[in-house]
Amino acid sequence: MLIDVHCHLNLYLVPEEIISEAQQIGVEKIIAVAMSAVSQKRIMDLSERFKAVYPALGIHPQEVQENKNIYKELDEIIDFITIHSDKLCAIGEIGIDHYFVKDNTLWPLQEKIFKTMLGLAQKFNLPVNLHVKGAEKEVFEILPTYNLPNINIHWYSGPQDLVKIGLDRGYFFSITPAIEYSPPVKKTVELCAPTNLLLESDGPVRYHNQTGTPSMIPYVLKKLSEIKNIPKNDLKDQILENTKKIFNKIF
Numbered sequence: 651m652l653i654d655v656h657c658h659l660n661l662y663l664v665p666e667e668i669i670s671e672a673q674q675i676g677v678e679k680i681i682a683v684a685m686s687a688v689s690q691k692r693i694m695d696l697s698e699r700f701k702a703v704y705p706a707l708g709i710h711p712q713e714v715q716e717n718k719n720i721y722k723e724l725d726e727i728i729d730f731i732t733i734h735s736d737k738l739c740a741i742g743e744i745g746i747d748h749y750f751v752k753d754n755t756l757w758p759l760q761e762k763i764f765k766t767m768l769g770l771a772q773k774f775n776l777p778v779n780l781h782v783k784g785a786e787k788e789v790f791e792i793l794p795t796y797n798l799p800n801i802n803i804h805w806y807s808g809p810q811d812l813v814k815i816g817l818d819r820g821y822f823f824s825i826t827p828a829i830e831y832s833p834p835v836k837k838t839v840e841l842c843a844p845t846n847l848l849l850e851s852d853g854p855v856r857y858h859n860q861t862g863t864p865s866m867i868p869y870v871l872k873k874l875s876e877i878k879n880i881p882k883n884d885l886k887d888q889i890l891e892n893t894k895k896i897f898n899k900i901f
């Protein structure tokens with residue numbers, strides 16, 4: 651069984667096609683991660699309509715520049731997450747981003763939202779799905795101050811020494827189709843133990859000229875098995891075990 655642990659399923663025009671394509675190729679479960687206030691509701695709707703879809707709710711770190719009203723909407727989002735907490739498999743996509751969000755006057759709000767989301771994860775004993783682009787050090791400093799069941803760092807391309815720290819702390823690193831062309835992603839895979847790897851599409855983000863979809867997961871697995879020099883089926887079993895460990899609520 652293959653699982654896409656990070657997909658923005660609400661952003662596809664026809665999500666049912668994306669889900670059925672994925673299932674035909676062996677991707678049986680998809681974790682749909684939220685970004686905005688609007689996406690929280692769409693993600694819950696999708697998870698109610700499709701058995702293969704498991705919801706994660708949270709506020710993406712880029713929301714501080716996408717939505718000038720995010721501060722005002724925060725309480726409502728916290729209520730929505732609280733009401734649905736028993737249906738969630740994770741809090742995500744959350745984090746800090748100092749790479750795409752260059753305006754540092756937005757950073758304090760970004761950090762406040764991130765810490766609020768971590769507080770919810772701790773309260774409901776849920777793992778987190780993290781975006782750490784350009785703020786890897788900051789996020790790694792904050793994480794030990796919370797008591798979280800498990801941590802998934804998504805699309806990691808930051809400093810290599812932090813990967814080692816993450817592994818020591820038992821974090822899981824999910825790998826995207828960017829493994830095809832991105833040297834930092836390849837480096838993350840090289841540094842990661844097989845016991846700490848997960849698979850994700852981050853769809854519908856674009857990879858070169860192709861829209862990302864959960865159907866790319868078997869390809870990501872193939873690339874990982876080549877880089878790690880582990881037979882594909884062995885690695886597939888290991889990654890399934892890893893996924894069960896962190897996202898036990900989807901099984």
Ligand SMILES: [Zn+2]
Nearest residue numbers: 656658743852
């Ligand atoms: Zn994402």
